[in-house]
Amino acid sequence: MEQNNQPKPSNLKSTLLQKIEDKKLCPRSRWFFRSRECLVWFLWFVSVVIGALAVAISVFVVTHHQYALYEATHDNFFTFLVEVLPYIWIIVFAVMVGVAVFNIRHTRRGYRYSLLTIIGSSVVLSFAGGSTLQYFGFGHTVDSLLGQQMPMYMSQEKYEHNLWLQPEEGRLVGRQVEATLASTSVIVFEDASGDRWRMEIQELFAYDQQLLESGKMVRVLGETKSADARIFHACGVFPWMMDGVVSRKDMSTERAAFMQRIHDHRLGAESRVQALEAETFAGAGAKNTPNMRVCAEIAAVRRVTASTE
Amino acid sequence: MTLFYYNLRMEQEPTSDLSDEALVIKTLSDKQYFGEVVDRYEAKLTRYVARLGIRNPDDQLDVLQDIFLKVYKNLNAFDTSMQFSSWIYRISHNEAISSYRKKNVRPEGHLVADSEELLGFLSAKEDGADVDFDKTINAEQVNSALLKIEDKYRQVLILRFFEHKEYEEISDILKIPIGSVGTLLHRGKKQLADVLNTDAIRI
Numbered sequence: 409m410e411q412n413n414q415p416k417p418s419n420l421k422s423t424l425l426q427k428i429e430d431k432k433l434c435p436r437s438r439w440f441f442r443s444r445e446c447l448v449w450f451l452w453f454v455s456v457v458i459g460a461l462a463v464a465i466s467v468f469v470v471t472h473h474q475y476a477l478y479e480a481t482h483d484n485f486f487t488f489l490v491e492v493l494p495y496i497w498i499i500v501f502a503v504m505v506g507v508a509v510f511n512i513r514h515t516r517r518g519y520r521y522s523l524l525t526i527i528g529s530s531v532v533l534s535f536a537g538g539s540t541l542q543y544f545g546f547g548h549t550v551d552s553l554l555g556q557q558m559p560m561y562m563s564q565e566k567y568e569h570n571l572w573l574q575p576e577e578g579r580l581v582g583r584q585v586e587a588t589l590a591s592t593s594v595i596v597f598e599d600a601s602g603d604r605w606r607m608e609i610q611e612l613f614a615y616d617q618q619l620l621e622s623g624k625m626v627r628v629l630g631e632t633k634s635a636d637a638r639i640f641h642a643c644g645v646f647p648w649m650m651d652g653v654v655s656r657k658d659m660s661t662e663r664a665a666f667m668q669r670i671h672d673h674r675l676g677a678e679s680r681v682q683a684l685e686a687e688t689f690a691g692a693g694a695k696n697t698p699n700m701r702v703c704a705e706i707a708a709v710r711r712v713t714a715s716t717e
Numbered sequence: 718m719t720l721f722y723y724n725l726r727m728e729q730e731p732t733s734d735l736s737d738e739a740l741v742i743k744t745l746s747d748k749q750y751f752g753e754v755v756d757r758y759e760a761k762l763t764r765y766v767a768r769l770g771i772r773n774p775d776d777q778l779d780v781l782q783d784i785f786l787k788v789y790k791n792l793n794a795f796d797t798s799m800q801f802s803s804w805i806y807r808i809s810h811n812e813a814i815s816s817y818r819k820k821n822v823r824p825e826g827h828l829v830a831d832s833e834e835l836l837g838f839l840s841a842k843e844d845g846a847d848v849d850f851d852k853t854i855n856a857e858q859v860n861s862a863l864l865k866i867e868d869k870y871r872q873v874l875i876l877r878f879f880e881h882k883e884y885e886e887i888s889d890i891l892k893i894p895i896g897s898v899g900t901l902l903h904r905g906k907k908q909l910a911d912v913l914n915t916d917a918i919r920i
Contacts, residue, residue: 420778421755424785428748435745435792516796519892 445516452511456533459504461550462497463538468547469494469564471656476663477646479670480579480629480708481571505530565650569600575632578706580605580640581648582628584620595620597628597640608633608641611703613672616645624648631706643703644669670712673703737801741792751789758785758802761880762809768875769813776816784812803889806880810872810890862912870905877902 427433475488482488508530512518518526541547548564555563572581582599584607597607597620607628609617619626625648633639646662703709732740732753740757744750759781766780787808795804863871876882876890888895 420759420781420785421752424755424782424789425749425752427782427786428751428789433786433790434748436790436794438793441791441794517798520888520894522894522896 448511448514452508452515455504455507455511456530456537459501459508459530459534460537460541461546462501462504463534464541464547465551466494466497466501466547467538467542468551469497471659472548472564472649476659477627477629477666477708479711480666481577483711501534505534508534568648568650572627573600575599575605575635575640578629578631578643578708580628580630581625583623583625585623587621600625603638605638605640608639611673612642612645613669616642616669619645619647629706629708631702633702641702643673643706643709667712670709673709674713738797741795741801744789745792748789751785754788754805755785758805762805765806765809765875765880766813766816768879769810769872770817771813780809780812780816783816784809787812799889800886803882803886806876806882806886806890807892858913859909862909865912866905866908870901870908873898873901874905874909 470492475485475492478485478488482491505527509523509526512521512526512530538547551563552565554561555566569581572579580597580599582597582605584595585598585604586596593608593610595607595609597605599605607630609620612620620628620642627646627648628640628642629644629646630640630642633641644666646666649658649662732743732750735743735753737754737757740750740753744754762781762784763777766777766784771777771780784805788805791808795801863874866874872891873887876887882890884895884898887893887898891898893901
């Protein structure tokens with residue numbers, strides 16, 4: 409009689425309970441799900457950290473590129489911009505944002521947030537982290553380390569070396585190794601690849617010469633007079649800034665110094681032409697005149713002149 | 718033997734007053750309580766999978782078995798911040814969808830019985846969709862129109878108007894943001910009204 413009052417199990421229920429019994433099924437451990445959740449959050453964290461590093465390196469690369477001297481290295485600002493953008497890191501950043509979004513979406517409650525919120529938070533976190541990392545110089549450190557460890561990786565330092573080790577384009581990077589007997593007009597300069605150059609420095613201003621004499625690594629702008637004989641005519645000397653701490657103020661100072669040299673060379677050339685004309689009419693010899701006009705004709709001066717006219 | 722044990726246990730400890738969540742906790746320590754979970758949800762889920770397009774009773778039974786076994790195996794994954802019914806509906810939704818995807822067939826809805834109710838909801842402004850359609854449209858036509866609209870809209874409409882789920886529950890079941898639930902409902906109702914009106918003109 410009592411049996412009749414009991415709930416009558418459905419077929420499905422009895423089948424299921426039997427199956428659970430027969431196959432000895434058990435609920436998966438709580439730790440399995442917790443570990444999975446932790447793994448997803450960990451992967452999210454890793455993606456945000458890598459994204460932040462990508463931002464840090466991008467910020468370092470962008471702010472470190474020598475926009476102050478772009479007329480010396482590129483035809484115009486657009487070609488400069490196209491070349492200097494750190495595409496690989498921008499792609500890494502985009503991929504990491506994608507990975508972060510994927511991971512957030514796969515957390516227990518990730519679906520509750522809109523795609524825009526998730527993308528926005530990942531981007532903001534990566535930018536905040538990246539800026540902080542770059543503030544402490546991590547962008548430079550990681551970029552340099554990758555450059556040293558991976559021959560394929562073009563670090564900022566390698567890029568700058570390559571950009572400034574192009575004598576045929578009028579650019580050299582290296583340091584003065586010795587002065588000659590005529591120390592105010594010619595010095596011996598060793599470039600970053602170890603080649604030695606006879607460098608003419610008559611057209612350099614006093615501050616350029618001081619920088620050269622310091623023996624520090626410098627970038628020299630000018631013109632190659634003979635590639636075989638390694639004769640280079642210097643027009644401007646700029647410090648080598650690859651120590652990872654270059655402020656906006658340093659960049660502005662360098663830009664101002666660059667423009668000042670260009671301006672001085674143009675003015676100097678004009679006044680020398682006038683002096684030469686006067687000397688010619690006075691019948692005096694025109695010694696050193698070919699050298700004295702080189703800097704007014706280099707590509708950088710021509711580009712700046714063209715953009716300001 | 719198992720069923721006898723189940724009956725005995727249920728007689729000793731009535732479980733009808735227990736909440737779903739409490740029942741889950743009990744099931745984790747004693748699998749016999751899982752029978753009560755099956756009792757509570759068998760009918761509801763049978764209707765739901767049928768509404769999602771699984772009409773054949775054998776297929777329904779297969780899907781239900783898969784659902785409940787999955788529920789049992791994953792009981793520890795149940796997040797107590799959501800309702801148990803949302804969680805079990807989510808598993809059912811996924812199983813039903815993967816079932817008819819596996820068989821590579823289009824869902825065949827069986828919604829007629831409730832379609833009159835849907836007509837009433839569609840006319841109401843509750844979800845902000847200012848849809849307008851011919852009032853003479855009958856439940857059969859609603860059923861047919863539902864099968865013509867996109868899956869994502871049909872799924873939300875079914876949960877809202879047939880299963881009477883709240884926005885938050887639909888969000889938990891379909892794993893989409895609450896804002897998207899509103900958007901999908903609004904668009905779904907519009908698309909349904911468009912199909913209904915087009916069909917009415919054709920008739």
